[in-house]
Amino acid sequence: MTRFVVRVSDINGREYTPPFFVARYLSNPRPGEVSVPVITRLAPGVPTDLQPAGDEVNLTVGTQAPGFSSETFTVRKMGGRWLADMRAATISVQGDTVLVDVVDGTIRLAPTIAFPPEQKVKENPRALLCEPGQGWIYYGAYLTNPTIRRLSNPAVFDSPTPAGYPSNDTAVKNEDSGNLVFLEYGFTTTPGAPRGPRFLIAVWAPRVALGTPPQVVVFYSPPTKTPDFPGDGYPFLGRYPYDIRAPAIAKDLVQPYPYHAINYLLAGYKIIPQIQAAGRNPIVIMPVNPTGGWGPLDTQLGLSRLIKEVVRFLYGHKLVSSRATPTARLSLHAGRASIFPQKGLFDDEPIPMRWALTVSGFSNGIDHPLNLCTSLPIDEKLYDPAIFASPETALVDSWREIWDIDGVADNGAGAERHLRNLQTWLKKERRTLRSYHSDYGMRTAPRTLVDPARVETRPVKPYKGVFISEGSSADGRATWVQFSDAALQPSPYDPHHTVPAIAFGHAARFALP
Known part of the structure; x- marks a missing residue:
């Protein structure tokens, strides 16, 4: 006989109470008897004694709260430890009680x-x-x-007469x-x-x-x-x-x-x-x-x-x-x-x-x-924080x-x-x-976040409108690349x-x- 307690929370750690859990297992109540399949309900948070053969129970979160997806998984005793085959269920043992804590999700x-x-x-x-x-x-x-x-690194050209942005092929x-x-x-x-x-x-x-x-x-x-x-x-x-x-x-x-x-x-x-x-x-x-x-x-x-x-x-x-x-x-x-x-x-x-x-x-x-x-x-009238906020x-x-x-x-x-x-x-x-x-996006480009002394433009004299500028802030935390539109062709x-x-x-x- 093993005592189980099963609890549910969301990803934020907020507990909620579904009406029940469904436990499925093979029961072998007395030595020598044939194991029989058993389906029973467990009330959330309430200790329940089960007698599974082989120390294995399949659990399903019952009718879920609105928006939650429910989970089905198996817990099994392996090498003296209880483990689950779904990582959103964690197992701990307190004395003779197996505690199963499930994190239910809003994704499927x-x-x-x-x-x-x-x-x-x-x-x-x-x-x-x-x-x-x-x-x-x-x-x-x-x-x-x-x-x-792949765009080369550094991104600027190394030729005074470039043709297309500098790149190399990578499989x-x-x-x-x-x-x-x-x-x-x-x-x-x-x-x-x-x-x-x-x-x-x-x-x-x-x-x-x-x-x-x-x-x-x-x-x-x-x-x-x-x-x-x-x-x-x-x-x-x-x-x-x-x-x-x-x-x-x-x-x-x-x-x-x-x-x-x-x-x-x-x-x-x-x-x-x-x-x-x-x-x-x-x-x-x-x-x-x-x-x-x-x-x-x-x-x-x-x-x-x-x-x-x-x-x-x-x-x-x-x-x-x-x-x-x-x-x-x-x-x-x-x-x-x-x-x-x-x-x-x-x-x-x-x-x-x-x-x-x-x-x-x-x-x-x-x-x-x-x-x-x-x-x-967020607009809490349209998007329930219990589902859409963390x-x-x-x-x-x-x-x-x-x-x-x-x-x-x-x-x-x-x-x-x-x-x-x-x-x-x-x-x-x-x-x-x-x-x-590109030239298209330059009207809002954050060029002022980089150090003008650290900006390099090549070719120094644009070739048929082709050039690339690349720079960084003094601490290297902001980098910036500007392509002339001509530098992004052919494409x-x-x-x-x-x-x-x-x-x-x-x-x-x-x-x-």
Whole structure:
């Protein structure tokens, strides 16, 4: 007979009480008898005596509080110790009592679906498309082992008559280097559950030992807008985030919101392969906002909660690890998202509560890193703090870098705000700023943060309008690169959109402070 006490809290440590837990186990009450399956309920926080054969019990958080995702996991006695196969459950023993403390989350795998390639799809599938006829990868999200054209370091030219920005080619073997995982953050859409907002979040889960603290990169793209993206209003449960651009056969379908993330991270600008080519492989988080706005996701309170929830999910389900190459993987077999193996991986690795954080923004996506430089409230009437907020300390103390990728602050006082907020942010120790700007973004570029005596421009005499300037502050904590538009050609993109195709790989070459 073993006495169990099971308790639940959120990622902030706030306890909440679900109606019950479900315990499933094989019971062997007397020697010589055949074990029989047992299902019983445990009241939260109430000691309950169980008699499991083999010292193993499977537990499920019962009907969860609104917005919470619930968890199912197994606890087992191994080598005299009780362990769980889900890291968001921690086990301690007090005398004859096994205490199981569960951190429940507000994030879950995004629903997925696969259609036969020639099937006509006319309506919103309300799920994320997997490759037609294969069902093992998100639509368009191939890991292709690309060759990355890396911006040289230093970035300035070494020729008086340059042709194109200085670069070298680096082959990236990313086929087994991580998983792209789409998550839903916020309220569930389960029939009968309370309705509330939820956001689509694209996440890169590296298949390497991340170390302590793990590196996390958050990327804010320019905001989604109609007519390029299906419009939707609060609470964003209609066309956002899975509606299709137009009816088509499955192999030709486009889902604008998910593909927005895939294009930035893998297929087009190749942010993840760029960072990998520089020798890093961090967790990457890209929120995909509805056309109605970012809600809490550009506040310290909101981003702190989002990162905590993503890290809890990835570590909890063993998609990432600080200690070793992860064993679990995302499975999209037959177009259904799951984690494989779902159970049986027992260890006691803790979930990190601090990270080495980089926040990046491209174009007027820079507005969001600038908003994060100061404390702002969230709209508590629209976004329940119990789901969307977390104390700001974890974010503020973990934040190490800002990557300003041709940032153009989207308001009338943009230039002043851009400079002022970055100056304020840099006052805290162990922080660095990396800025990259084309002629397009120079109207708000923070050039005054670097020492004019440390700026070098090459070629000294621009060649056919081609030049690059590079400089740093006296303490090296702020670096700055300006490209003339002509220096960013030839490229498949215009100069402004070429910057994110090369800047991430250069910024990632610098060591974290």
